Amino acid sequence: MKSEHIPKATIGRLAVYIQVLENLLRDGNEVISSEKLARACSVNSSQIRKDLAYFGEFGVRGVGYYVQELITSIKASLGIDRVWKCALIGVGNMGSALLRHHDFEKRGFKICAAFDCDPDKIGLEFEGMEIVCPTHLKEQAPELNLEIGIIATPPDRAQRAANHLVDANIKGIINFAPSRINVPKHIPVEYVDFFDHLYAIAFQITLGTD
């Protein structure tokens, strides 16, 4: 039962399923039931079946799901069965950690260009990439086929970085800076905010305590 609108929460869970399924595969599991997968992901098993049903039928009744096959299917459903080329703006603490983190490439998100406006950083080589000024984004994006922009500048520079990305016809943006940005609404933006999680933990602890 394929469907057109898919809840945002479903996408988040699919990311979890992939994570758990990959660990299962590594441990030698070839088949898994929605019930067992559900326990490993701390969700309801109907939830899993429903989430998958948005995209197609991937299981075998009476048997379960073939792990490798399911991973492949989910990835294809999400559109991550290919390489997405990314541009990083802001090579500070966070940006450097991202560049050094090779999981991105392993999972199909390759950071192909790094931009920073600090004259001391421009020209430096980092992880095999030359750091360049964001004004070059517009010419480099089509050359390198950059599709996703990753903002890791200070918050008051995030909008400027976003403008460069929009100007370069980037298709989607991840913003690590704690500030909202305005972009044309056909460009999806995702905000990564650790404090969100810290607040959630603090709140849950506080709830339990008093």
Added chain:
Amino acid sequence: MKSEHIPKATIGRLAVYIQVLENLLRDGNEVISSEKLARACSVNSSQIRKDLAYFGEFGVRGVGYYVQELITSIKASLGIDRVWKCALIGVGNMGSALLRHHDFEKRGFKICAAFDCDPDKIGLEFEGMEIVCPTHLKEQAPELNLEIGIIATPPDRAQRAANHLVDANIKGIINFAPSRINVPKHIPVEYVDFFDHLYAIAFQITLGTD
């Protein structure tokens, strides 16, 4: 209309409200209506009023919300009107970036101890803190009053790190490693996963494209 159960999504939005309100305050705004705040956060204004209603009445009819006061109220509601002491496990790429990121402290989450099992790292000083072996967690946690554990080890070490944290009576855990961990269920765990957001962007771009 105070309430007992609060949706998880509400907590996430409160984090956004704080972010936007702090920027508003910096720009000199003293009062804001739910309508304007809603626009800045890309949500519905009823949503904001409802989210706030879970915790109390913070606005003035016909006027709006006093920005500073609202920030203070939200923080008190979430339990982040105090300092939470954190322990970091795993001082690699990610862990170092976190230690160098002084926003944590500014926002009330102070990383007071850093643990790593790498003999080459143990004993080193980093950001004014000595890196120690995780086996010392149990003795240091009560001494330093550590309440929240931050896991930044490789994924296959996350469970081990979690065990140390549980053993040290930590009250909540943030896990940056892409693997699920098992802990007693009175201990809240939050998973920080960038891929979640990358997948969401890739999916949204793919949707629009075809």
Added chain:
DNA sequence: CCAGTCATGTGAATTTTTTAACAAGTGGAA
């Protein structure tokens, strides 16, 4: 081949979350 067991996919029931609508309260102008 049949009976019994297991586990998916899915419509229906339930629960939760979001949005709309409005009564009630505020402050300023006339």
Added chain:
DNA sequence: TTCCACTTGTTAAAAAATTCACATGACTGG
């Protein structure tokens, strides 16, 4: 003082997401 333009807090309605429940198909052992 009275009106008017605003904006909150809250109830009611709508929409969305989650969970249940089971018919349907798959495999196993006898």
